[in-house]
Amino acid sequence: MPTEGVNISTLIRSMAAAGATPEAIALAVEAIESVQALIDAKRAAARDKKRRQRAAANDQQGHGEDIPGTVPGQAGDMGGTVPDSLPLSPPSPKDPQTPKEPQPPLTPTCGVALTRKAAGFGPPDGVGIGSWNTFCQQRKKALTRIAYDRIVKTLAEGAEAGWPPGELVDRAIERTWETIFVPKDRRNGHHRPANDHQARETYRDPLLQRMFEDG
Structure with a gap:
């Protein structure tokens, strides 16, 4: 209308x-x-x-x-x-950042946390988490990458000579060593050395001791 x-x-x-x-x-x-x-x-x-x-x-x-x-x-x-007065299309929101996934340990820890001195370095193959924590704890210094690689290499050499890695770590714990030594007399199926005097004497060498502690 x-x-x-x-x-x-x-x-x-x-x-x-x-x-x-x-x-x-x-x-x-x-x-x-x-x-x-x-x-x-x-x-x-x-x-x-x-x-x-x-x-x-x-x-x-x-x-x-x-x-x-x-x-x-x-x-x-x-x-x-x-x-x-006529703005462009609204800015697109920032792409959400994908949270970084935590890096897994080098080897499973069976629910037992690593000690502070062993942080970042899981136990080598064949070594239990408990023994590894004890060994790292008795060291004067925390592990470094150089020291860790040296220990892994020594354990591998000992395994080739017939020494299980876990047993070598336990021997170091018993003798309060800060690194790993492979006994010279065994293990191709022969006999265990009567004592570890030679290994202890080697570790007492000032040059070797300073080298291992610096690692």
């Missing part, structure tokens, strides 16, 4: 003369007022939009004249700059 230019008073008189009931007249007036309010709201929104466009154009002075069909303040900007 067109409402612009309609005089509600004139409409009421015309409807009353035509025999319309008061209820019909009231409904017609209510409908006209609702449509008129909607038209007024659209006009207010259009005015606000033009006001924002003029403000954007003023903010972009010096970028050239607007070209029909372009955003105000954007035409003539040969650099392709978009006005501040």
Whole structure:
């Protein structure tokens, strides 16, 4: 129903003369007022939009004249700059960082934690975690990579000579050694040496002792 230019008073008189009931007249007036309010709201929104466009154009002075069909303040900007009032698409969120998985120990520890001096160096193959912790604990210094590699190499040489790695570590614990020695007399199936005097004397050598402690 067109409402612009309609005089509600004139409409009421015309409807009353035509025999319309008061209820019909009231409904017609209510409908006209609702449509008129909607038209007024659209006009207010259009005015606000033009006001924002003029403000954007003023903010972009010096970028050239607007070209029909372009955003105000954007035409003539040969650099392709978009006005501040029309931001680019929102920045994408930063990619979530995948947490680093903890490095597993060199060998299983069977639920027993390594001591502070053995931290980062699991027991070599064939050596129990308990014996390894005890051996590392009796050392004056914590293990280093050089010292650890030397011990692993010595245990491998002892295994070739027939000495189980665990037994060599236990021997070192019994004698409070800070490194591993392979007895010279055994183990190709012959006899165990009567004593380890020679090994103890070797360890007492000042040069060897300082070398192992520095490792």
